[in-house]
Amino acid sequence: MSEDKATLTDAVHDLLRKAIIEQALKPGMRLPEDTVGEQFGVSRTIVRHALVRLEHEGLVITRRNRGAFVAEPSRDEAQNVFEVRRCLENDVIRLLCERMPRSGYDRLEAHVRQEESVRGKDGPVSIRLAGEFHVLLAELTGNPVLTRYVSEVVLRCSLIMSLYARSHSSDCAVDEHSQIIEAIRAGDAQRAIQIMEHHLGAVAGRAELSAHPDSIQSILSHYGKELAQ
Amino acid sequence: MSEDKATLTDAVHDLLRKAIIEQALKPGMRLPEDTVGEQFGVSRTIVRHALVRLEHEGLVITRRNRGAFVAEPSRDEAQNVFEVRRCLENDVIRLLCERMPRSGYDRLEAHVRQEESVRGKDGPVSIRLAGEFHVLLAELTGNPVLTRYVSEVVLRCSLIMSLYARSHSSDCAVDEHSQIIEAIRAGDAQRAIQIMEHHLGAVAGRAELSAHPDSIQSILSHYGKELAQ
DNA sequence: AGTCAGTCAATTGGATACAATTATCTTGCG
DNA sequence: CGCAAGATAATTGTATCCAATTGACTGACT
Numbered sequence: 249m250s251e252d253k254a255t256l257t258d259a260v261h262d263l264l265r266k267a268i269i270e271q272a273l274k275p276g277m278r279l280p281e282d283t284v285g286e287q288f289g290v291s292r293t294i295v296r297h298a299l300v301r302l303e304h305e306g307l308v309i310t311r312r313n314r315g316a317f318v319a320e321p322s323r324d325e326a327q328n329v330f331e332v333r334r335c336l337e338n339d340v341i342r343l344l345c346e347r348m349p350r351s352g353y354d355r356l357e358a359h360v361r362q363e364e365s366v367r368g369k370d371g372p373v374s375i376r377l378a379g380e381f382h383v384l385l386a387e388l389t390g391n392p393v394l395t396r397y398v399s400e401v402v403l404r405c406s407l408i409m410s411l412y413a414r415s416h417s418s419d420c421a422v423d424e425h426s427q428i429i430e431a432i433r434a435g436d437a438q439r440a441i442q443i444m445e446h447h448l449g450a451v452a453g454r455a456e457l458s459a460h461p462d463s464i465q466s467i468l469s470h471y472g473k474e475l476a477q
Numbered sequence: 478m479s480e481d482k483a484t485l486t487d488a489v490h491d492l493l494r495k496a497i498i499e500q501a502l503k504p505g506m507r508l509p510e511d512t513v514g515e516q517f518g519v520s521r522t523i524v525r526h527a528l529v530r531l532e533h534e535g536l537v538i539t540r541r542n543r544g545a546f547v548a549e550p551s552r553d554e555a556q557n558v559f560e561v562r563r564c565l566e567n568d569v570i571r572l573l574c575e576r577m578p579r580s581g582y583d584r585l586e587a588h589v590r591q592e593e594s595v596r597g598k599d600g601p602v603s604i605r606l607a608g609e610f611h612v613l614l615a616e617l618t619g620n621p622v623l624t625r626y627v628s629e630v631v632l633r634c635s636l637i638m639s640l641y642a643r644s645h646s647s648d649c650a651v652d653e654h655s656q657i658i659e660a661i662r663a664g665d666a667q668r669a670i671q672i673m674e675h676h677l678g679a680v681a682g683r684a685e686l687s688a689h690p691d692s693i694q695s696i697l698s699h700y701g702k703e704l705a706q
Numbered sequence: 707a708g709t710c711a712g713t714c715a716a717t718t719g720g721a722t723a724c725a726a727t728t729a730t731c732t733t734g735c736g
Numbered sequence: 737c738g739c740a741a742g743a744t745a746a747t748t749g750t751a752t753c754c755a756a757t758t759g760a761c762t763g764a765c766t
Binding site: 300329338343391 | 483484526529530533535541554557558560561564565567568572620621622623626630
Binding site for chain 3: 737738739740741742743744745746747748749750751752753754755756757758759760761762763764765766
């Protein structure tokens with residue numbers, strides 16, 4: 249534990265989150281409290297707190313007396329997350345068209361340049377940067393509440409993509425990021441939203457969310473619940 | 478503990494949340510872990526977990542090694558929460574105009590009738606019902622992710638109102654609720670959103686969010702941060 | 707052979723004990 | 737009389753311990 253975070257809980261929380269979105273911990277994988285604790289050299293108490301938070305963020309689910317697992321969002325859930333993400337990101341754009349801070353465009357363009365510099369590579373870095381562009385947009389609204397929600401759904405989308413998408417490459421088309429910036433600069437909320445919709449639609453589409461049969465639960469739910477106790 | 482919730486943590490969590498939005502626990506009030514624990518007859522462990530969740534929900538803040546307090550949102554924070562709430566509720570309306578479930582209008586109208594039946598009374602019941610109308614709207618979208626976010630901001634708005642509003646009475650004008658339902662039924666998203674904006678604007682306005690000087694922090698922040706460590 | 711009951715191992719739910727940090731109070735000095 | 741420094745009390749941060757629940761395995765019975 250070379251981390252000297254505010255609390256150990258924060259450190260473990262961040263580490264686990266990173267591990268999940270980088271697919272080191274794959275969906276469905278068990279997360280026994282003492283195993284994780286031994287791994288990081290902390291006690292179950294810490295791990296448990298971190299897991300509570302991760303559950304709140306939708307990256308982990310816990311089953312009573314069974315323990316914690318990396319979340320395996322069904323296609324239903326995935327679509328819900330994507331829907332909320334579209335809503336929130338559109339809201340972000342609307343707000344930015346009215347009040348983009350002075351340094352906003354510089355920061356955005358710097359970020360895009362950074363994304364371009366790793367173009368082609370499929371590593372964790374490009375995944376992370378792709379998500380951070382959207383979080384940066386949210387930050388520029390100056391609204392921390394909105395930023396937190398956007399962060400959460402972006403993270404969950406990363407997890408979803410790792411489950412359903414074939415390739416992670418070009419999760420976010422960098423040039424679309426540039427186009428969004430330009431539309432906002434022009435104050436053209438409609439166009440910016442349109443590009444964002446297309447952008448996220450492409451991402452979601454690559455996840456094959458609607459092409460395949462749905463989760464077992466949603467299939468069986470059509471056959472009645474006579475046996476459901 | 479007559480509660481037989483899934484876990485004690487959940488029970489304490491719900492109890493504390495209810496106590497906070499009903500103003501039994503007032504903003505700024507300390508929440509020492511063992512005091513709360515003794516009160517409910519549980520150990521600090523449980524209380525702590527509940528507090529972690531409440532912090533995530535924005536209803537309490539914890540200061541390192543100092544303990545937990547009922548949140549006292551500054552006017553800045555309050556405006557941020559209200560802004561997100563407006564965004565989310567507008568999104569809800571847009572979605573409902575496209576896909577209101579069959580039983581939706583019945584449930585909404587039943588709820589409004591319930592609100593009317595307690596009209597005039599200022600008790601915790603009317604506060605709760607006022608918030609639940611908005612949560613019900615979110616539920617009808619069928620999107621649990623969206624519902625959770627709406628619930629959170631509605632709850633935080635309740636806390637904010639208890640801090641800044643003079644009177645709690647008519648936090649939500651019941652007839653405006655009816656108007657919103659009608660606009661959605663007509664499929665007129667624009668009008669529904671307009672009413673909702675007015676509706677929430679009235680609520681926020683009663684909170685005197687912009688009339689008074691802001692928090693000490695935001696005032697001093699204009700004078701530079703040279704001394705900030 | 708399939709189903710059901712009973713036992714056992716594994717893991718979490720919760721409580722208590724100890725360590726670390728912070729705020730308060732006291733005391734001494736200028 | 738005001739201020740600073742140190743001691744003290746209170747509270748949180750973390751670890752460990754016990755109990756309760758769950759899942760799997762085994763074995764008997766239909």
